[in-house]
Amino acid sequence: MKILLIGCGKMGGAMLRQWAHTDDYHITVADPAATDLPDGVTHVSKATDLPVGFFDVVLIAIKPQMIADVLPDYAPALKSGGCFVSIAAGCSVATIAGVVGDAAIIRVMPNMGAMVGLGVSGLFANQTCTQKHRSDITALIALTGTCVQLASEDEIDRLTAVSGSGPGYVFEIMRSYVEAAQSVGFDQPTARSLVFDTIVGAVETARQSDASLEELRNSVTSKNGTTQAGLEQLMRSGQLDALLNDTVQAAYARADALK
Numbered sequence: 001m002k003i004l005l006i007g008c009g010k011m012g013g014a015m016l017r018q019w020a021h022t023d024d025y026h027i028t029v030a031d032p033a034a035t036d037l038p039d040g041v042t043h044v045s046k047a048t049d050l051p052v053g054f055f056d057v058v059l060i061a062i063k064p065q066m067i068a069d070v071l072p073d074y075a076p077a078l079k080s081g082g083c084f085v086s087i088a089a090g091c092s093v094a095t096i097a098g099v100v101g102d103a104a105i106i107r108v109m110p111n112m113g114a115m116v117g118l119g120v121s122g123l124f125a126n127q128t129c130t131q132k133h134r135s136d137i138t139a140l141i142a143l144t145g146t147c148v149q150l151a152s153e154d155e156i157d158r159l160t161a162v163s164g165s166g167p168g169y170v171f172e173i174m175r176s177y178v179e180a181a182q183s184v185g186f187d188q189p190t191a192r193s194l195v196f197d198t199i200v201g202a203v204e205t206a207r208q209s210d211a212s213l214e215e216l217r218n219s220v221t222s223k224n225g226t227t228q229a230g231l232e233q234l235m236r237s238g239q240l241d242a243l244l245n246d247t248v249q250a251a252y253a254r255a256d257a258l259k
């Protein structure tokens with residue numbers, strides 16, 4: 001399958017790392033700023049360097065605000081019967097169709113876990129897509145991690161607010177947790193390792209357990225013990241629930257506003 005990747009920044013580059021492990025795809029990157037591309041990937045700096053009607057997939061990985069300006073130059077590179085795939089947050093199928101016309105269009109919302117093959121993606125295909133478009137793109141995205149099929153476009157925006165932006169929330173929580181570990185006297189490398197390993201262990205325990213998250217939390221919490229003392233602060237006045245709820249709602253509202 002011949003793929004044109006338009007934009008190879010943080011997210012396009014993370015996904016490309018996984019695709020470069022296989023010979024199944026011939027990938028051309030169009031990005032004036034791309035450097036250090038994996039072996040076997042073709043690079044062009046401008047749309048006029050591309051063959052017309054050549055690619056099975058044109059994958060849009062530029063900022064949503066650039067699509068209307070940039071995509072018209074690249075669209076002719078898609079072959080008849082091919083499909084557009086966009087990972088741009090908040091950029092609707094209708095917006096893309098407004099640029100490229102009636103076409104097979106798939107929106108995928110990946111996340112940064114793709115960098116290490118542990119990404120989470122949602123996929124929504126428009127009515128023009130065939131079952132083969134859907135299965136080909138699902139297989140491509142599955143190389144970067146898990147891929148959830150979505151039945152409505154709104155689900156893409158909701159998933160963006162949870163898992164697309166999610167690594168940003170988690171990195172910030174980890175940063176704050178590491179600082180807290182340093183505040184009780186650990187040096188930074190030790191604090192990082194204590195926090196990272198605690199999170200990995202907790203995630204894996206929850207994944208392998210049938211217990212609810214509340215039950216798991218309670219299993220750590222001795223009456224009048226240390227965890228109870230800590231959780232009384234973390235959960236005071238329902239602030240944590242309110243904060244995380246506001247976080248996800250704000251990201252969802254922004255995905256909607258970008259349309």
Ligand SMILES: NC(=O)C1=CN([C@@H]2O[C@H](COP(=O)(O)OP(=O)(O)OC[C@H]3O[C@@H](n4cnc5c(N)ncnc54)[C@H](O)[C@@H]3O)[C@@H](O)[C@H]2O)C=CC1
Binds near residue numbers: 006009034087109
């Ligand atoms: N960063 C993330 O965690 C996620 C990003 N996304 C989406 O991915 C898209 C890209 O985001 P990032 O990779 O974070 O941004 P980025 O700024 O790292 O990458 C954008 C790339 O587009 C290139 N570019 C600019 N003008 C171009 C042109 N005319 N032709 C070709 N390439 C051009 C830039 O040189 C840059 O490498 C956005 O639409 C975003 O909504 C989706 C999910 C997660």
Ligand SMILES: O=C(O)[C@@H]1CCC=N1
Binds near residue numbers: 089160164165
């Ligand atoms: O912040 C953004 O808009 C993009 C989409 C999801 C993660 N990064």
